[in-house]
Amino acid sequence: MKKLVVIIGTLLILMSCSNPGNDNQKKRNLTPEEQKMEWWTDARFGMFIHWGLYAEPAGEWKGERIPGISEWIMCNAKIPVKEYEKLAETFNPVKFNADEWVKLAKFAGMKYIVITSKHHDGFAMYHSLASKYNIVDATPFTRDPLKELADACKKYDMRLGFYYSQAQDWHEPGGTYRGYDEGKPHWDPNLVREPFMDYVEGKAIPQVKEILENYGGLDILWWDTPFGMTEEAAEKLKAVTDDYPKLITNNRLYRPWPGDFSTPEQYVPPTGLDYNWEVCMTMNTSWGYKWYDENWKSSEDLIRMLVDIASKGGNFLLNVGPTAEGEFPEPSVERLKAIGTWMQKNGESVYGTSASPFFKLPWGRCTVKKVRGGTNFYLHVFDWPKNGLLTVPGFKANVKDIYLLSNSNQHFAWKFDGENLDIHAPSVIFDEVNTVVVVKVKGQYIVESNKPTLFNGSILLPADFADVYNPGYGSHAKIEGQGTKSVISNWVDGRSKLKWIFDVSEPGRYRVETLVNAESSSGLNLEIGDNKIASEIRSTDGKFDVVKLGEIEISETGDHMISLAPDRENWNGAELMYLELIKL
Known part of the structure; x- marks a missing residue:
């Protein structure tokens, strides 16, 4: 027993001497901006949640299926403001459970959540004192779901961000809308228009202050669709966020401004970008819940998409559209659980990784992580070669070991053939979706590009x-x-x-x-x-x-x-x- 205590004490001393020193040294080498973004770039994977009054009609209005995404139904169906307001009278998400949402996101391997605090329909999904048009004052629910979500995120160590539609607000006389920039009138003739800055100063700025002050300190503020946004309005909104130096914001406040990260929507860039970026993507067609939308991406596609994005140095913000009752649709739950099952075994190959140094790997993707004394290359094999020979092209390195990430006892033989590394694997598919093979390299390495170029004319x-x-x-x-x-x-x-x-x-x-x-x-x-x-x-x-x-x-x-x-x-x-x- 005494010997065990000595061993544990020695380990604790070693850990206290080495790890914090390395972390502190790393932080000293980072710029203030890099320090702010460090947790975000390490996270790689987050959950987007689009939830609002639009979950009530769920893509259908007066018996007609409305084309387009669910959360745009007020605009696409040209619903008058007073008619749309009536949805609040029956919006009562009694099955909402913040703990269950956060626990599922955590199981899926997600490190942060971004949820709509106010979408373009102008309805606040939290208790706003700046506008009575909110879930506490205007619905029978009377609870503040974003406060409950913020509490659950703290409980389960989940980062939290709020989406806020700063310019578009179809409910307000001064808010913008599609066609506003071209001088088109609002579809509701009974909405008497007011100046845009009246809306910004009377609602947008007060609400942004509310969500930043009252929810325990947000990690992310996710702006959207700056239709009609002016530099004057953007400067006033930015002045509010400037009081929160650790707050991360995206590039959608005002079009000329880059923000802390860019937001490719519904597509993955072909190569990595020179700045922080995050792909936001739906699981099916719509962001908000649409009851008849069955066009679901497969779990396999989503896992490979996550890895594809990470291999290019980006983050993946995957969307869920809860129902009007406050539940995640079952197909979303199934996919999140499938991703989580894969991530439990292979998350190391995603979190804290850097972009691949290879131009193309025909069998899959690669992520990279610096480790003590060298580098780990995580080879994500989508299509296992039928001959059992996995070729890494143009690779020169001091390889120390190659093994299966999900089972470190499964080692692979390898040899260098000219400029290529050939890995010999058993004639078995370890994971039909994505098998991760770790190549441990000591010291420096060289990668020769296999980018297509002129050969034989x-x-x-x-x-x-x-x-x-x-x-x-x-x-x-x-x-x-x-x-x-x-x-x-x-x-x-x-x-x-x-x-x-x-x-x-x-x-x-x-x-x-x-x-x-x-x-x-x-x-x-x-x-x-x-x-x-x-x-x-x-x-x-x-x-x-x-x-x-x-x-x-x-x-x-x-x-x-x-x-x-x-x-x-x-x-x-x-x-x-x-x-x-x-x-x-």
Whole structure:
């Protein structure tokens, strides 16, 4: 027993001597801005919650399904202010349980929550003294759900942010709306208009002060849609947030201002960005609850999307739209639990990681983390090679160990073959969604880019090097297979685009060809820089065939991006194996 006490005491001394010193040294090397953002960049994964009066109609008004996203129903259905206000009379989310929401987010591996305090409909989801149009004063619920959520976040060590629509407010005479910038009138003729600054000073500023002062200290303020926002109004709102130096804000207060992070919406950028960024994404079509929206992304797609974003150095803010009763829809719960089950085993490969140094890894993605004496490379294998040989291209390093993250006893043999690292794995799929293999490297390493460039007179852009831009909803094009056998399949939605990045070592004129399979003729638009070509893909009679798309002039060396976008008016779907630029 005495020996055990000595061992534990020694360990505690070692921990107290080493870890805090390292942390303090790290913090000393960070700028004040980097220190503020440190927890956020380490988190990588958060939950977005869109909840408001719009959950009551849930996408339907007077028996008619209203096109568009649920939270925009007041605008899309042109509902008069007084009619929309009546929703508050029956809004009573008695099944709301803040603890359950936070516990589920925590299980899913999320490190922060951002929830709508006031959306564009003008209704406050907290007890506002600046406007009686709020959940405590205007509904039978009479509780403050955001106060309960703030308390639950503190209880379970969850960071918290509030979304606030600072310019759009369809309920107020001075608030903006879609078309406001173009001078279009509000759809409700009974709403007598007032100056925009009357709204900003009378409601927006007081409410922003309320949410910053009364909820225990927010970590994030998430602005949205600065339609009609002026610099004068933005300066006054910013003056309020300036009193909170640790508060993180996004780039949507006023369009010219960058904020602390940018917000790609419903798409993942093809490469990492030079500043902090966060993808916000729905699980189905709508942000708010829409009872008939069954267009759910799969758990597999969401897990891979999280890893794709982390591998590019970004954060993922995944949305849930609760019902009018205050519950998460069951399909959302199922997906959050599936993500959480994966994250319990593999979260180390997401939290606190940096962007991948590799240009493309055809079998998946890579995240990186600095560790004592070296670097951990987390190889996220989406498509396990059928020959059991996982090739890491252009990699020179002192590899000390390679093992399975979910089972550190499962080690892999490896060898270097020229400039590539070949990892030999058993002929078994460890995780059908994403197997994480850890490559431990001591000291420095070198990564040679495998970016496509001119070779033997042409630049080959295979399918698995493409970035696929799918819409937030609808049918999604997918990459299947690897290398010369890879193919873009299920390319049926005319909104899905393909983009490739490549290096041009020799400027000049190039012929662009593609290997496609098209059952029917379709239109395809090619774009590179200022060059735009409209082409037609004729039917290939159910087999892959080479189709010439046109000729382009590339006048400068360096990185270029080429994109293929369907002609939405004339798109019947296709499969694609590669794009090739042939120097003339």
